Amino acid sequence: MATLETQQLDEIIVSTRRKMLTKGGAALAALAFGALTTKKAEAQATIGDSDILNFALNLEYLEAQFYNLAVYGVTIDKLPTPIPISVNGTTGGTVTLSPTFAKVPFSLPYVQSYAMETATEEGKHVSFLQGALSTKAVSMPNIDLYNSFNTLATAAGIGPAFNPFASDANFLIGAYIFEDVGVSAYHGAAPLISDKTNILPAAVGIHAVEAYHAGLIRTTINGLDGGGGTGPLSTLTQMISAARSSLANPDPTNPITTPFVTFTGSKADDIGVTVTPVALNTGSATFTASTIVDCDQNSLGWSRNTSQILAIVTGTAPTATVHQGVFFPNGLNGLIA
Numbered sequence: 001m002a003t004l005e006t007q008q009l010d011e012i013i014v015s016t017r018r019k020m021l022t023k024g025g026a027a028l029a030a031l032a033f034g035a036l037t038t039k040k041a042e043a044q045a046t047i048g049d050s051d052i053l054n055f056a057l058n059l060e061y062l063e064a065q066f067y068n069l070a071v072y073g074v075t076i077d078k079l080p081t082p083i084p085i086s087v088n089g090t091t092g093g094t095v096t097l098s099p100t101f102a103k104v105p106f107s108l109p110y111v112q113s114y115a116m117e118t119a120t121e122e123g124k125h126v127s128f129l130q131g132a133l134s135t136k137a138v139s140m141p142n143i144d145l146y147n148s149f150n151t152l153a154t155a156a157g158i159g160p161a162f163n164p165f166a167s168d169a170n171f172l173i174g175a176y177i178f179e180d181v182g183v184s185a186y187h188g189a190a191p192l193i194s195d196k197t198n199i200l201p202a203a204v205g206i207h208a209v210e211a212y213h214a215g216l217i218r219t220t221i222n223g224l225d226g227g228g229g230t231g232p233l234s235t236l237t238q239m240i241s242a243a244r245s246s247l248a249n250p251d252p253t254n255p256i257t258t259p260f261v262t263f264t265g266s267k268a269d270d271i272g273v274t275v276t277p278v279a280l281n282t283g284s285a286t287f288t289a290s291t292i293v294d295c296d297q298n299s300l301g302w303s304r305n306t307s308q309i310l311a312i313v314t315g316t317a318p319t320a321t322v323h324q325g326v327f328f329p330n331g332l333n334g335l336i337a
Contacts, residue, residue, distance in 0.1 A: 055189070085140035229275035242272070269302045
């Protein structure tokens with residue numbers, strides 16, 4: 001059963017389902033991440049460990065800003081103990097927010113507590129990567145946490161805007177967009193790291209924390225929706241997961257169809273919060289389990305390469321030569337961009 005905290009999203013889904021059914025797969029892709037794509041020829045140099053860490057640093061800037069703004073209402077460089085966004089003599093970007101931005105008015109203490117812990121840990125990830133990269137660390141790129149979410153809502157036919165800072169429920173959906181992506185990004189980057197003694201263990205350590213965050217967000221959403229996999233929040237996660245999978249794995253032979261909650265086939269690499277039948281010591285699946293863990297049929301977490309991650313966070317194609325848009329309107333900083 002949906003709680004009071006989910007009534008807003010429940011009303012959105014009920015009132016707009018017919019509108020959404022008239023839209024195609026492209027609209028679903030835009031639901032989660034928009035569709036701005038720009039391309040230009042660019043020489044590619046050899047990718048090294050520092051480039052991989054800087055790619056991760058860009059993603060951590062995004063997450064740290066989102067969570068700290070949600071909890072404290074300020075960007076990370078304005079915290080009591082500031083986290084720099086300008087490093088090594090280069091100027092950091094800006095964070096675009098609603099003109100009427102305000103931090104999340106948490107009404108559920110446990111959600112606020114989770115948000116505070118995650119904000120602290122994502123900030124530490126930024127500081128750790130900056131320290132590990134030292135003189136090679138890149139500054140924060142421009143980040144958009146306003147037009148990006150409005151683009152999602154408009155493209156989906158939900159309405160002119162979606163504010164992830166408006167309530168506990170909205171915050172959880174905003175967090176859901178990021179967390180599983182970070183887990184798959186670190187998984188995909190691990191084999192590329194050449195320093196197996198110093199850098200790889202640290203990257204795996206961050207991967208573990210991101211996985212905890214993702215599991216926590218998914219568990220909380222599942223609980224608020226009553227665990228049935230059909231509540232308003234769960235439905236939105238299924239739509240977002242389908243969009244992420246479609247963006248990372250474009251497949252014209254397997255388009256997303258209405259009601260925009262699945263992206264099936266061999267290329268699917270994302271599962272929303274729902275339920276699935278399972279078998280326990282029997283040959284038939286007679287029990288129902290929640291899909292808290294976002295993994296494949298062997299219970300292995302998904303792995304995405306850098307092109308797939310760039311496609312998701314910018315709304316571009318994995319094959320684009322330049323990835324700009326949505327959360328990173330001017331692209332990421334560093335060689336992997």
